[in-house]
Amino acid sequence: MSEMAQDETLFTLEDVASRAGVSRMTVSRVLNNRGGASEETQRRIRQAARELNYRPNAMARSLKSRRSSIIGVIVPDISNPFFPEIFRGAESVAQASGYTLILSNVVESADREAEVLEKLLAQQVDGIIWCSARMEDAALKKALAPTKSVVLVNRESDPELASSVTVDYALGARLAVDHLTEIGLRQIGLIAGPDWSFGAVERIRGVQKAMEARGLAPVDMVNCDPTIQGGETAAASMLAKHDSIDGLICYNDLTAIGALQAARNLELDVPKDLALIGFDDIDLAQLVTPTITSLGVERYEIGRAAMKLLLKQIDGQETEQKIVLHPKLMMRGSTLKTVV
Amino acid sequence: MSEMAQDETLFTLEDVASRAGVSRMTVSRVLNNRGGASEETQRRIRQAARELNYRPNAMARSLKSRRSSIIGVIVPDISNPFFPEIFRGAESVAQASGYTLILSNVVESADREAEVLEKLLAQQVDGIIWCSARMEDAALKKALAPTKSVVLVNRESDPELASSVTVDYALGARLAVDHLTEIGLRQIGLIAGPDWSFGAVERIRGVQKAMEARGLAPVDMVNCDPTIQGGETAAASMLAKHDSIDGLICYNDLTAIGALQAARNLELDVPKDLALIGFDDIDLAQLVTPTITSLGVERYEIGRAAMKLLLKQIDGQETEQKIVLHPKLMMRGSTLKTVV
DNA sequence: CTGAAAGCGCTAACAC
DNA sequence: GTGTTAGCGCTTTCAG
Numbered sequence: 284m285s286e287m288a289q290d291e292t293l294f295t296l297e298d299v300a301s302r303a304g305v306s307r308m309t310v311s312r313v314l315n316n317r318g319g320a321s322e323e324t325q326r327r328i329r330q331a332a333r334e335l336n337y338r339p340n341a342m343a344r345s346l347k348s349r350r351s352s353i354i355g356v357i358v359p360d361i362s363n364p365f366f367p368e369i370f371r372g373a374e375s376v377a378q379a380s381g382y383t384l385i386l387s388n389v390v391e392s393a394d395r396e397a398e399v400l401e402k403l404l405a406q407q408v409d410g411i412i413w414c415s416a417r418m419e420d421a422a423l424k425k426a427l428a429p430t431k432s433v434v435l436v437n438r439e440s441d442p443e444l445a446s447s448v449t450v451d452y453a454l455g456a457r458l459a460v461d462h463l464t465e466i467g468l469r470q471i472g473l474i475a476g477p478d479w480s481f482g483a484v485e486r487i488r489g490v491q492k493a494m495e496a497r498g499l500a501p502v503d504m505v506n507c508d509p510t511i512q513g514g515e516t517a518a519a520s521m522l523a524k525h526d527s528i529d530g531l532i533c534y535n536d537l538t539a540i541g542a543l544q545a546a547r548n549l550e551l552d553v554p555k556d557l558a559l560i561g562f563d564d565i566d567l568a569q570l571v572t573p574t575i576t577s578l579g580v581e582r583y584e585i586g587r588a589a590m591k592l593l594l595k596q597i598d599g600q601e602t603e604q605k606i607v608l609h610p611k612l613m614m615r616g617s618t619l620k621t622v623v
Numbered sequence: 624m625s626e627m628a629q630d631e632t633l634f635t636l637e638d639v640a641s642r643a644g645v646s647r648m649t650v651s652r653v654l655n656n657r658g659g660a661s662e663e664t665q666r667r668i669r670q671a672a673r674e675l676n677y678r679p680n681a682m683a684r685s686l687k688s689r690r691s692s693i694i695g696v697i698v699p700d701i702s703n704p705f706f707p708e709i710f711r712g713a714e715s716v717a718q719a720s721g722y723t724l725i726l727s728n729v730v731e732s733a734d735r736e737a738e739v740l741e742k743l744l745a746q747q748v749d750g751i752i753w754c755s756a757r758m759e760d761a762a763l764k765k766a767l768a769p770t771k772s773v774v775l776v777n778r779e780s781d782p783e784l785a786s787s788v789t790v791d792y793a794l795g796a797r798l799a800v801d802h803l804t805e806i807g808l809r810q811i812g813l814i815a816g817p818d819w820s821f822g823a824v825e826r827i828r829g830v831q832k833a834m835e836a837r838g839l840a841p842v843d844m845v846n847c848d849p850t851i852q853g854g855e856t857a858a859a860s861m862l863a864k865h866d867s868i869d870g871l872i873c874y875n876d877l878t879a880i881g882a883l884q885a886a887r888n889l890e891l892d893v894p895k896d897l898a899l900i901g902f903d904d905i906d907l908a909q910l911v912t913p914t915i916t917s918l919g920v921e922r923y924e925i926g927r928a929a930m931k932l933l934l935k936q937i938d939g940q941e942t943e944q945k946i947v948l949h950p951k952l953m954m955r956g957s958t959l960k961t962v963v
Numbered sequence: 964c965t966g967a968a969a970g971c972g973c974t975a976a977c978a979c
Numbered sequence: 980g981t982g983t984t985a986g987c988g989c990t991t992t993c994a995g
Contacts, residue, residue, distance in 0.1 A: 295987095295988055295989085296988065296989065296990095297988080307988090307989080307990090308990080308991095311989070311990060312990095315990090339988085339989080340987090340988050340989070342987090342988080342989090343987075343988035343989040343990090344988080344989055344990075345989090346987090346988080346989075347988080347989050347990050347991080348989085348990070348991095
């Protein structure tokens, strides 16, 4: 007859109430710190609750109160090091406000995005943070319609339907171009990432504009998967075609690392023969040799900002429609200034 | 008067029922594909549901059915590349069975583990996958008591309280020792990782046993943080003390990479002067030079296995108490066989 | 200060 | 085939 683990049963308000000799209502009030009971009664109630190991049933509460205190987070791929930190940032804010997070991984598929959204709505989430990568604008807009509070990350839509937290990739692109030109490079290629990516499009436009402003243009540009393998393949083919290229701006750090491998295979020295610059500033960028220069965003901050914005919205406060974060140039070995 | 987005309202079974001119029950039966209505009625009901964009309220259903179809996943740190893949594996199975996952990040803190568990129980989760890293055995056991279905990952407890999915680290250690001795090394050191780690203890025991079986013993052994920095510091001090050492078995790939840096600083050539072997087979192991030989586990498989086990348990099936996965030796550059 | 009544949205069990 | 009754655990409203 051990003291522990004999409570297979789940106790309810009713149980606590009868044990304390009061009504459910009184227990409810006390346990939610809404007063409404004498000191003595409160004591008895709390003790009864403790003895029974009472745990309020969040579902029942939600059903009645019409607030689930659950927030959905949709990411394309949690294995991509970009997203765990966003999640952590979002979680840190959510937790402090008593919210619980459902994480939905969407494996880079637009269909799954729609499916997962339905599920979250059925689950009565109070809001959604949506890192939508694959869904087309029109479909996204339609999906957003039946939705209460949504914050989009890394993407925008009709501001009436959802606010957003984005990164100024065009600025990042300009910083990249500035940096490469400042260290004397002119023959710049673009490993552009997937053509369906919102961010990719912005980076391309940003690079083109920045180069134009200096009377330059990209030597070449190819799309690729946002992976190491994708970067390697793309860079290999580009470098084979244009041996004049002295700098590559890559979609992200993974593709930059792929490009690094491609350069090695061609016996090109990075940064002497070829400079590389990536985006995202993932940990890996500092762990390869040479280290990769990158345009970093504080991903944890993205998550925090998105969740703060969302909670304000849920709260019914008037909020800004969009937040734009600025990337910072992290100079590293792959673009070391060559001695002029 | 656009057709879209005018449905701020949430419709209920009642709404669908009255629109279709039947009772709630009939709607419920039809929408849950439990028959009980004529073809014609079914058609009317489905149409009404579609017109109203009816979405069943999962909370209400859970309250009634006493099954939330939600599963909690507790990880120490989702930013650690070890865990996202476990999550993905678990999700792939859960999704196929209609479960939704709450992810709780516990930032490597035992207190947070307990807190998060409470929250999940209040949320009425049907089960929990718990990658518990920090909580002490006694506390874990106590925490497990009020719990229905839990699968522990990378750790065990009282099998009455929770089943588990673990990795046979002792086997991994043996494979490491075998490999190093086969390529002719005898002076083996052990970079042992954190002393609070379940896996670290198993690896140490495994190495010692395997070496004993060959009439050998580790030259030295030091604990360290499970990070690159930790590995570097530990390896530097060990190599300074024993210049006879020709092979290091490291807690994980990160510490192995740290050791690699330490070796470089001492102008030792890897693998010629010193062989290195890590655990986990993270992506990084293939991205450094030389590439790191490692004992790999299929993390995605861990997640899948854990979720399968959990769902069976929830289902009331008799299940095995523990599943043990076997690491595989991934031979790479850091232990290249020297010409004999 | 405390409690009774009513109902959140859904579904099992039993009628008709 | 279809509807009625009852109730999951909680809280809002309003009386005592």
